[in-house]
Amino acid sequence: MKKIYCNIKKCLGCGSCEIACAIEHSKSRELNKSIAESPLPVKRRKAEFVEESVSISTGCHHCENAACVTACMSGAMYKDKKTALTQHDKDRCVGCWMCIMTCPFGAVTRLREEKIVLKCDLCPDRDKPACVEACQTKSLFLGTLKEFTKICST
Amino acid sequence: MQYVIIGSSAAGINAIEAIRTKDKTSKIIIISDEKNPLYSRCLISYLLAGTIDGKKIWYKPDSFFKDNKVEALLGIKAEKINIKKKEIAIGNKEKIKFDKLLIATGASPKLEDIPGIDKKGVFPLRTIEHTTEIQSMLDKVKSVAVLGGGLIGLRAAYALKNRGKNVSVFVKSGSILSQIIDKDAAGIMQKRIEERGIKIFTGVAAKEITGAKSVDGVALDNGSKHDCELVIIGKGVSPNVEIAKDAGIKTSWGILANERLRTGVEDIFTAGDVSETNDIALEESSINAIWPAACEQGRIAGLNMTGENETYEGSLAMNSIEFFGLPVISVGITKPKSDRYKEIVKKDAGKNIYKKIVLKDGIIVGVIFVNSIENIGIIGTLIKNKADVTSIKDIMLEDYFDYGKIAPLIKKSKRGFKEPEFKETIMTL
Numbered sequence: 001m002k003k004i005y006c007n008i009k010k011c012l013g014c015g016s017c018e019i020a021c022a023i024e025h026s027k028s029r030e031l032n033k034s035i036a037e038s039p040l041p042v043k044r045r046k047a048e049f050v051e052e053s054v055s056i057s058t059g060c061h062h063c064e065n066a067a068c069v070t071a072c073m074s075g076a077m078y079k080d081k082k083t084a085l086t087q088h089d090k091d092r093c094v095g096c097w098m099c100i101m102t103c104p105f106g107a108v109t110r111l112r113e114e115k116i117v118l119k120c121d122l123c124p125d126r127d128k129p130a131c132v133e134a135c136q137t138k139s140l141f142l143g144t145l146k147e148f149t150k151i152c153s154t
Numbered sequence: 155m156q157y158v159i160i161g162s163s164a165a166g167i168n169a170i171e172a173i174r175t176k177d178k179t180s181k182i183i184i185i186s187d188e189k190n191p192l193y194s195r196c197l198i199s200y201l202l203a204g205t206i207d208g209k210k211i212w213y214k215p216d217s218f219f220k221d222n223k224v225e226a227l228l229g230i231k232a233e234k235i236n237i238k239k240k241e242i243a244i245g246n247k248e249k250i251k252f253d254k255l256l257i258a259t260g261a262s263p264k265l266e267d268i269p270g271i272d273k274k275g276v277f278p279l280r281t282i283e284h285t286t287e288i289q290s291m292l293d294k295v296k297s298v299a300v301l302g303g304g305l306i307g308l309r310a311a312y313a314l315k316n317r318g319k320n321v322s323v324f325v326k327s328g329s330i331l332s333q334i335i336d337k338d339a340a341g342i343m344q345k346r347i348e349e350r351g352i353k354i355f356t357g358v359a360a361k362e363i364t365g366a367k368s369v370d371g372v373a374l375d376n377g378s379k380h381d382c383e384l385v386i387i388g389k390g391v392s393p394n395v396e397i398a399k400d401a402g403i404k405t406s407w408g409i410l411a412n413e414r415l416r417t418g419v420e421d422i423f424t425a426g427d428v429s430e431t432n433d434i435a436l437e438e439s440s441i442n443a444i445w446p447a448a449c450e451q452g453r454i455a456g457l458n459m460t461g462e463n464e465t466y467e468g469s470l471a472m473n474s475i476e477f478f479g480l481p482v483i484s485v486g487i488t489k490p491k492s493d494r495y496k497e498i499v500k501k502d503a504g505k506n507i508y509k510k511i512v513l514k515d516g517i518i519v520g521v522i523f524v525n526s527i528e529n530i531g532i533i534g535t536l537i538k539n540k541a542d543v544t545s546i547k548d549i550m551l552e553d554y555f556d557y558g559k560i561a562p563l564i565k566k567s568k569r570g571f572k573e574p575e576f577k578e579t580i581m582t583l
Contacts, residue, residue: 008561008582048558050583056558061575067531070168070453071446073196075213094197094206097474100527101483102446104535104575105557110528112479145574152581 001084003122004129005148006057010139013047013055020134021045021059024123042109044120045131057131057140060107060120062086068099068108068119090116155180157459158242158250160232160397161258162186163195164445165426165452167214169256172456174222182224183250185242188281189229192218196445198285199306203313211282232259235401237419254421254459257398257409258452261391261427261443266301270363276385279310288384295319297382299372301360303330305473307388308347312477314386315352322353322380324360324372333390334473335484338501339508339522346480346506360385391443393428406430408441415455415466423459425451432468434538435486435519442469470537474527480506483527485534486520487512495519500551509551516544532557539570 019031026034026041034041045059066086068077076092077099079085095115099108109118123129132140141148157173159166162184170182194213200206219226227244234243235255242250263278265271275291277284296319300311303325315321323330329340330347344354355374362373363385371381393408404410404418408430411417415431417424427443429451447469454464472485490497490512500509505525511533512520517540521533533550536543541563549555564571565583 005578006582008579046556048556049554050558050561054583056561056579056583058557061578063573063575065573067446070449073194073213073445074210075194092210094200094210095476096196097476097481097483097527098446099531101472101474101485101531102534103531104573106529106532107557108531145577148578149581 001062002143003062003085004059004120004132005141005143005145007139007141007148007152008050008054008056010137011047011055011057012137012139013049013057014136015047016134016136017045017057017131017140018043018047020130021120024126024130025118042111042118044107044109044118046106057135058105058107059131060086061105062120062122063104067102067104071098071102073098085122086119087121088117088119090118093117156251156253157182157256158252158254159184159256159258160186160242161256161260161426161428162188162191162226162228163258163260163426164213164448165258165260165429165455166256167192167218168449168452169258169425169456169459170218170222170224172453173460176457176460176462179223182222183227183252184219184224185227185230185232185244185250187229187231188283190282191228192216193282194445195280198282199279199309199313201282202279202285202288202310203316205316232397235397235403235422237401237403237422240421252421255423256452256455256459257403257417257422257424257428258426258448258455259394259397259428261393263306263387264389264392265387266360266389268360268362270365270369271387273363273365273369273385274367275365275369275383276363276387278387279306280391288386291384292317292319295383298322298384298386299324299360299380299382300386300388301372302388302390303327303354303356304333304388304390305331305475306390307386308477309475310386310388311352312347314384315350319384320353321351322355322382324358324374324380325354325356326359328356330354330356331475331482334471334475334488335482335522336489336510338499339482339484339488339510339524342506342508342524343477343480343482347477350478391427393430393441393443395428398424398428406439410439411451411466413465414458414463415451416458423455425455431466434468434470440469442471444469444472446472467538470534472534480525481527482522482524483530484520484522485530486518486537488520488522490514490520498547498551511550513543513547516542518543526553529556532560536560536563539567541567541570
């Protein structure tokens, strides 16, 4: 299964991934227009400090045994049978926050007012997710764990 | 091979899906005393509240049994298990043979042993039928008494308030949600619930439900009487162990399960609200009758029924509730009973924020977050993996705490964080 990995050694925590993610999930999909949208577009990826000068860009890991899918009481969070990605159907979501309760990465975003959650959908309209494309240091990588392991060791 | 599953809620459904990932062809028979079992039990209070439409209640599509080639015996009660003959007697005297059996009989609401409990207008809230029955009489109801201030009692109270009823909740103990959260968190939740018009009376219990055939009120142990046309009993649940117990399967509070979710009998497994497993935080045998545990147990039991060798790491108490825009989530031990435990607390009364972490020997065993619930899953992961958090204990309740801050613990950990998703962190930090 292809998903997004972050090489902590390369990540600067610049936040380009966050901005690209928010723009990709905006109505206009353009930076200058999206910042004027209401509601403001919401990012599904976070650049986080590990310690001084060490950062990680993190989001949904599309876990093999996804705790959010197990916990979801409405069936909104589900595993795509073909791709094995963890997907979210906002029309089924009831805002019970069980996914937030169980996500090991803090990768599910809560929309308080709408009473639904958002998470990484791996940018279905693009070949490469917006965050991966925007990453200035190539710390973000789209591929399998095997491929990621290989490029990290070279 | 013939698989038989008794019970068709979270555990049963997840077991079917798990079995079918390994065994596409063998026969699966499911026996359920519910006629329409494919709904989400957790959502019935939402349905009662009218905050979701009738479609969202269905956890799986109508075609689920057909799609998974399951013979579903619905509205039928499994009466008896013969462990020697490996067969089950069902309602119509028929016998069903099994090679592998899953007992996922769930739990039943505890009904109070007080006079008048059998009057018309007294309901627990456990099944979709309860919701339908309550809904059908709502036109005639002005006032409701909810007995019990736990999760179900309060969800019912919230639902009926949302339906425009006058709702009063009578709570025997000193505070609401006392099984799940501590007094401080309960205080914040109670204030919000009361502000929105639900009356809560703590330290009061009903001693009788009054009325001729139908309810007209409850008599309380403080001598007063409360008029109402509807009574909801929210006194928790007890596991449906009888069928297992009668068959000679080892039970305690629930059906005792080992780490493969097998009972004391070969080829018989158990999952869900009826099964008693290792509690990760308590480090003792316990039942956590919650949806996520039932789903996970169902999945693992299902896999092991097909001959896999999956280990169940144990269950953890966890609950997420929101009333009138104020959410609270708790995991693990939230009210420690000895001074071996230490607590870290952060409060912001103006914002209704309350956060507490319970530690034992440098390891987190419990957490409560009120109104600022983001990242609580990260704390839950630390509980599950029994990570020593001494190095991060001063920042765990800060707003900037996130996954990045636990990355060094994951890298250092020798026994936890085995899932492939943590490899990225371990490899590149």
